[in-house]
Amino acid sequence: FFFFKQKTAYEIAQRLVGSEMCIRDRVSTQSTWDCKIDMAKGLIYAITCILVCQALITDPHLMKPPTTQKYNYNVRTETFDNYVDHFTSPVNAKFKQLYFIVDDFWDKKGENLFVLHLCGEFPCSFPQDRLFPIQLAEEHKGVYIEIEHRYYGTSQPAKDWSLNNLRYLTHEQTLADYAHFIESMNAKMKKTEGITPKWIVIGGSYAGGLAAWFQLKYPHLTIGSLASSGVVTPLNDFWRFEKQIVADLFEENENCFNIFKYYQNVVEQKLLRTTEKERMEFLKLFTADTSISNDEFMFYFSDMGALFPQYSSRKFICSFVKKLNESAIPIEKQLQEYALEGKKFGTVLSDYTFKKIRNETIDIHGGFIRQWVYQFCTSYGWFQTPDPTKSLRWKGMTLDYWYRYCQGGLGEVKIPLVNHTAAMFGSGQVAQYGTHIFFTQARSDPWRWVGINELHPENPNIEVGIMDCEDCGHCRDLYTPKDDDAREVKEVRARFRVTLEKWLKNSQFPNEIYFLSLKKKKKKKKKKYSALI
Numbered sequence: 001f002f003f004f005k006q007k008t009a010y011e012i013a014q015r016l017v018g019s020e021m022c023i024r025d026r027v028s029t030q031s032t033w034d035c036k037i038d039m040a041k042g043l044i045y046a047i048t049c050i051l052v053c054q055a056l057i058t059d060p061h062l063m064k065p066p067t068t069q070k071y072n073y074n075v076r077t078e079t080f081d082n083y084v085d086h087f088t089s090p091v092n093a094k095f096k097q098l099y100f101i102v103d104d105f106w107d108k109k110g111e112n113l114f115v116l117h118l119c120g121e122f123p124c125s126f127p128q129d130r131l132f133p134i135q136l137a138e139e140h141k142g143v144y145i146e147i148e149h150r151y152y153g154t155s156q157p158a159k160d161w162s163l164n165n166l167r168y169l170t171h172e173q174t175l176a177d178y179a180h181f182i183e184s185m186n187a188k189m190k191k192t193e194g195i196t197p198k199w200i201v202i203g204g205s206y207a208g209g210l211a212a213w214f215q216l217k218y219p220h221l222t223i224g225s226l227a228s229s230g231v232v233t234p235l236n237d238f239w240r241f242e243k244q245i246v247a248d249l250f251e252e253n254e255n256c257f258n259i260f261k262y263y264q265n266v267v268e269q270k271l272l273r274t275t276e277k278e279r280m281e282f283l284k285l286f287t288a289d290t291s292i293s294n295d296e297f298m299f300y301f302s303d304m305g306a307l308f309p310q311y312s313s314r315k316f317i318c319s320f321v322k323k324l325n326e327s328a329i330p331i332e333k334q335l336q337e338y339a340l341e342g343k344k345f346g347t348v349l350s351d352y353t354f355k356k357i358r359n360e361t362i363d364i365h366g367g368f369i370r371q372w373v374y375q376f377c378t379s380y381g382w383f384q385t386p387d388p389t390k391s392l393r394w395k396g397m398t399l400d401y402w403y404r405y406c407q408g409g410l411g412e413v414k415i416p417l418v419n420h421t422a423a424m425f426g427s428g429q430v431a432q433y434g435t436h437i438f439f440t441q442a443r444s445d446p447w448r449w450v451g452i453n454e455l456h457p458e459n460p461n462i463e464v465g466i467m468d469c470e471d472c473g474h475c476r477d478l479y480t481p482k483d484d485d486a487r488e489v490k491e492v493r494a495r496f497r498v499t500l501e502k503w504l505k506n507s508q509f510p511n512e513i514y515f516l517s518l519k520k521k522k523k524k525k526k527k528k529y530s531a532l533i
Helices: 043-056 132-139 171-192 206-217 239-252 254-272 276-283 294-310 314-326 331-344 369-380 399-410 418-425 427-433 446-450 487-504 518-523
Strands: 022-027 071-083 094-102 113-118 143-147 198-204 224-228 235-237 381-383 437-442 462-467 513-515
Touching (some): 094 171, 113 132, 113 171, 113 206, 132 143, 132 487, 143 171, 171 206, 198 487, 206 224, 206 427, 224 487, 235 418, 239 314, 239 446, 254 276, 254 294, 254 331, 294 314, 294 399, 294 446, 314 331, 369 381, 369 399, 418 427, 462 487
Parallel strands (some): 198 224, 224 437, 235 381, 437 462, 462 513
Antiparallel strands (some): 022 071, 071 094
């Protein structure tokens, strides 16, 4: 989710899209506690090794024994005939919806867990860097399926992205896609295998919101949902996003914030308070397209600074700009280097232009800007305005700016109907009426302020896991587990594994929020986590 949700798109990962392909992803894990005892060295050595192993095994879920076997995930690419419009009778028009499936480890006589991983607002590809969901399927000897969102990648319900054809791009239609897919797969499994799958739905960021909303609307089809950094609170004035970014930079050090602010001030000076000739020369440092407006460039540059803290890269970028700022490099060259680093992380200037937003031609490989702008401009808002007290974002990015942005990019669209969306699917509805939903949030993630951060006092069927660790960002729990992950991230995953086992056994689980900080655990103090807005 850069404003277009700085790459929820399996962030910054390479996109691999096609109608028929097989991707083989080799995943290797090594045991960190494999004691190879040389009996010739004696009994004392053996006992010592055993004691060390036992000390490491502090939690059977946190320290799950990793396999030493190397797996080849045979990823099959298939399509499903889904309905363009699920709610108009007669329903007949269909489109091909892409999905990936892995069933290498499926035990048909086992639990029959089916993990449905939702792609978000981007062309879908196998998540090379987010393998936690597929590991869950593997641990339970189940099936992993990743499904593409309508209007993204190859899953196109219309011939173009004209405003009229985008009318079926809604969360209601999207959720109905998943429901129809599950119902059809259930019927197929019953007929061919004689089994009824137990489904869980997993998503991150916007797709995390979809996972929660699906559980709210179609609870009879799944046993539960994992909503990682799930955004479920539509609102227009989202100044808290910027406030979180600033707080995170300050947590690193005040000098980091000051450098970012300095860069922002220089850009404003070069674009807004110079001659037209000087302005054009400055733009040429970043793009050959000097027709870009000040509004477009300021949006791009303001947004780029939010990318790094959001995705657990605060320490990296603060170190990077510190070295630049302390060098003898001219400020224009510093800004160029900074922009190149932003591009590596997925922030591309052309994505912020009206030219890109107004393009109605379908692009199955890289096209996602117009569709996502349509979605947030009609249903969700989430307009990132400057924090009233302290901000890096250009002060001109007020709500009026955003309304002009939606009108300029899409034409005849109204102000986002966030009240309507919130009344049906907002955090209040999810927190009060949702069942078997596990939310995860991270301390450094600005999107947590439109998610679920605490429990509803009257609903025992929601869990919230807070990754209260330094530089822990957006959807951190979904990434492929590593030995050096923060302990709080490991514990959130462990708690979800426990919850999943309870869902599979059809048992209830405690109404409990997990504050995962070692210091807090040692002090044994309960600290209430602040709710969103």
